[in-house]
């Protein structure tokens with residue numbers, strides 16, 4: 001595996017340093033009118049960074065973030081003009097006000113699914129805009145004037161160049177915090193949320209809680225942008241905080257590349273500069289005044305969605321030198337779970353029932369899984385295997401009956417709670433994050449073994465924990481035979497290896513029980529053989545496994561015992577030989593060869 005020495009400066013780091021120097025010189029070198037434009041770009045980029053985290057990474061589309069910018073801007077403007085507060089106190093007050101409004105709106109709206117959430121963001125975006133325009137204390141549609149400048153170390157930042165530096169520092173800190181966040185445990189959980197709550201919950205994440213946190217964080221970034229805007233413009237009216245402004249910020253994120261922090265910055269720069277240029281050029285070309293740039297933006301977004309769906313930044317990134325895999329220095333390992341003695345009942349299912357309306361998909365099923373064994377759960381299509389799998393993993397609760405894990409009742413517990421008690425799983429339809437490396441995907445499995453939250457991650461104060469996760473993930477990748485590919489993108493792996501990657505991810509959780517949902521589905525012969533050998537090796541190393549599988553050759557040659565289901569009920573239970581000889585099973589599997597495989601995936 002290609003790894004970089006920890007201390008070496010990669011070409012990419014050098015390039016970033018160069019970009020930083022250029023950015024630092026821009027406010028000095030540009031003509032004054034361009035500096036004003038640059039400041040606006042930097043302010044918008046602060047807000048768009050929040051949208052990248054919320055919309056691009058977590059997948060929650062918000063049209064209403066301009067309104068949060070307005071809350072921050074009006075709070076500081078009001079306090080500094082009417083009460084004479086320092087703008088710095090106005091910044092803190094803006095955070096408190098915006099954070100409270102966002103937390104309230106988030107708690108109310110973030111449980112919504114599909115297009116209901118974007119509709120809700122439109123609704124509160126419009127509402128807040130009307131609050132700004134119709135509140136006499138906020139100056140109504142005329143707005144607030146004479147907002148004082150920001151004073152820093154006794155210097156009043158009325159000079160556009162000085163203000164540009166303040167905006168640059170604010171963007172630098174925001175973007176750095178966002179980058180740190182994305183490369184952390186919490187960032188990986190945020191990315192997992194984009195695929196829906198299933199994967200995140202399966203590794204111990206509270207999806208709703210995390211969504212609310214990221215929503216509030218992105219609103220705070222908008223509030224910071226609002227603070228800068230208010231003290232740069234020195235007057236305010238509601239127009240920059242309207243729904244159309246909110247849509248334009250979303251444009252910036254989408255055009256630049258909504259899943260990348262630097263994509264957001266690029267989008268803010270391109271759209272703001274383009275708007276200025278079009279405003280100058282279009283009236284001359286068309287012979288009349290009007291907001292024609294909006295029409296061009298509409299066409300631009302259609303083109304980008306058509307030809308560069310992930311925005312422009314991924315196209316830029318193709319030309320940048322790739323970062324080699326960097327491992328943090330190894331430190332103390334993660335705490336390990338006590339391993340139950342071989343033969344101890346690990347899972348006990350008693351009289352489990354799951355009803356869907358009138359259908360009993362699982363009908364009074366009881367069985368036991370013992371530590372150190374591989375138990376197969378088989379049955380013809382519609383037998384109830386997946387439903388049983390969902391009861392064991394907490395994806396859906398049992399209608400009645402009881403499931404215990406190491407003597408602890410887990411009936412009705414959430415997927416995240418069950419995972420934290422020691423159950424780790426793979427998915428029937430592979431759910432890896434294709435744009436992340438194998439190492440990052442695998443580290444996701446250790447979410448519940450670490451603790452750093454959003455703030456510690458943004459400040460990069462979780463490096464020891466992150467190092468432990470990295471080394472544990474690499475150990476598990478090496479254990480399943482993927483160590484050499486740790487730095488590759490998961491999306492480049494063939495399906496068979498993606499399934500093995502899911503096994504490594506599940507193992508990082510240090511599970512008491514590994515649950516595999518049809519791991520051989522879609523695999524070629526050679527891949528099945530490799531999977532079978534791996535699972536047998538894991539069992540020999542003491543890992544307890546429950547496998548739901550259709551492939552009879554694989555199951556019969558692999559498992560220690562089987563539970564056979566049919567029409568929701570348990571049909572049989574026993575060793576592969578006992579099950580093979582059971583007439584009821586042979587009847588249920590009419591047409592399927594249950595006899596000893598002559599070749600195939602057997603050992």
Ligand SMILES: Nc1ncnc2c1ncn2[C@@H]1O[C@H](COP(=O)(O)OP(=O)(O)OP(=O)(O)O)[C@@H](O)[C@H]1O
Pocket residue numbers: 356359361379380381382383384385386387388
């Ligand atoms: N969410 C649901 N709502 C209604 N019915 C469901 C639901 N999930 C499963 N069922 C029904 O429950 C029965 C058992 O389905 P389940 O998916 O558990 O079977 P299975 O053994 O996993 O089948 P397969 O091997 O085809 O995946 C089927 O009749 C199915 O249609």
